[in-house]
Amino acid sequence: MDQQERTHTIERIKGLCDQLRELAETEENERRQTLWEKPAGLPNVFIRHLPRPNTDTVPFIADLDREMWAPVLSIPIERIYAEPLVYLEFELKKKIYAFQHFQDDNPLTHFITIWRGCGLIESLLGLPQAPAADGHEPWPGRNPILNDKEDLASLSLPDFRTSGAAPEVHRMYTEMREVLPDDFTVIFPEWDFGPFGISLHLRGMSRLPLDMLEDPEFIQWLMQFILEAKMHWSRERASFLGEPIQPLYMPSDDVSVPMISPQTYRDLVLPIEKKMSDFHGGMDYWHSCGKIDPLIPLIKEIPNLRMIHVSPFTDIKQAVQAIGRDHIIEIVLNPIDDVENASQAQMEDKLHQVRHLCDGLHYTVRADAFQVFSSVENDLAQIKLWIDCCRRLLS
Numbered sequence: 001m002d003q004q005e006r007t008h009t010i011e012r013i014k015g016l017c018d019q020l021r022e023l024a025e026t027e028e029n030e031r032r033q034t035l036w037e038k039p040a041g042l043p044n045v046f047i048r049h050l051p052r053p054n055t056d057t058v059p060f061i062a063d064l065d066r067e068m069w070a071p072v073l074s075i076p077i078e079r080i081y082a083e084p085l086v087y088l089e090f091e092l093k094k095k096i097y098a099f100q101h102f103q104d105d106n107p108l109t110h111f112i113t114i115w116r117g118c119g120l121i122e123s124l125l126g127l128p129q130a131p132a133a134d135g136h137e138p139w140p141g142r143n144p145i146l147n148d149k150e151d152l153a154s155l156s157l158p159d160f161r162t163s164g165a166a167p168e169v170h171r172m173y174t175e176m177r178e179v180l181p182d183d184f185t186v187i188f189p190e191w192d193f194g195p196f197g198i199s200l201h202l203r204g205m206s207r208l209p210l211d212m213l214e215d216p217e218f219i220q221w222l223m224q225f226i227l228e229a230k231m232h233w234s235r236e237r238a239s240f241l242g243e244p245i246q247p248l249y250m251p252s253d254d255v256s257v258p259m260i261s262p263q264t265y266r267d268l269v270l271p272i273e274k275k276m277s278d279f280h281g282g283m284d285y286w287h288s289c290g291k292i293d294p295l296i297p298l299i300k301e302i303p304n305l306r307m308i309h310v311s312p313f314t315d316i317k318q319a320v321q322a323i324g325r326d327h328i329i330e331i332v333l334n335p336i337d338d339v340e341n342a343s344q345a346q347m348e349d350k351l352h353q354v355r356h357l358c359d360g361l362h363y364t365v366r367a368d369a370f371q372v373f374s375s376v377e378n379d380l381a382q383i384k385l386w387i388d389c390c391r392r393l394l395s
Helices: 003-024 027-034 066-073 077-082 084-101 120-124 149-154 166-179 195-203 207-214 216-241 262-280 316-323 336-340 344-357 376-394
Strands: 036-039 049-051 060-064 111-113 185-187 248-251 283-287 305-310 328-333 363-370
Touching: 003 084, 003 166, 027 036, 049 363, 060 066, 060 376, 066 077, 066 084, 066 376, 077 084, 084 111, 084 166, 120 166, 120 195, 149 216, 166 185, 195 207, 195 216, 195 262, 207 216, 216 262, 248 262, 262 283, 305 316, 316 328, 316 344, 328 344, 336 344, 336 363, 336 376, 344 376, 363 376
Parallel strands: 060 363, 111 185, 248 283, 283 305, 305 328, 328 363
Antiparallel strands: 036 049
């Protein structure tokens, strides 16, 4: 980006900040804010909030994947991840577009989150991150680095400024703060991914399942190292920002049956997740996109856990019966089957089912991870239709 383009980009960013500020002060945004207690964990790019209890409305959110946001906003995803000011302009436009075009319950905020794609955490431990390319965001490298178990001894705790993609994170954080008004806050990334998925990427999808059967002691060493690396990063982050360590938002997408059995989760993964929650003073949100209904009684053992994600691959009936009123329930629908490729009648049937199964419980509903299924125009129309159905049936 040359100086002239940089100047024009900064001017557009200032205009977008003014526009967002005005929209944030509207009655509509006030309505949306009243439905939520606070963000789940630190504000983050995946827009999770803890719903207030005992409201007449079940709050719901629709959220596009960035690989769909990029064509909607006509910004190449490769530039979004390569140029901090392009990323910032993208984030502001995304917030404004969603607020103006999606009449869901997602509140508008002055938080700007930094998302470096999947694989940021693994990069801090030495696994190179594949860059954004061909319309896809960054992803963990395909070649594991723990080919031999002895390789674990060569790993070291991450350097907060120099390990993996950390220099790019710091560059984004610094450049965005330089141009944003004082009433906007840039959220520096937290280490908020669960230990099992990180282990899979470091060791490899073919080796780790065998390790769990043949050498659980090695898995315990690996999990303990990941815990120590996570706590080290979080302490460094807190010191850098001058902020206390806050309750955790934790995606654990690879914790899914049959990828992992309830016994293996109980013995090898859950103890580390419990320690992570203790370290953070609680876990606001536990997330897996996989099948977790056989694991829910174990997940509920995590101390100070507030909300549990119930994915479209989990048996909703069994899940909500197991969770009950002990925790907030986040019901997440299938973006293709329940929205992009669904008729209005199918959307309504699904929402009626959710309302029936969750009657009397503390829950929220969302559909997310949308990518272009048929065309941008058609998919956006389907998402808006789903939002209309939610507005009628969940209020």
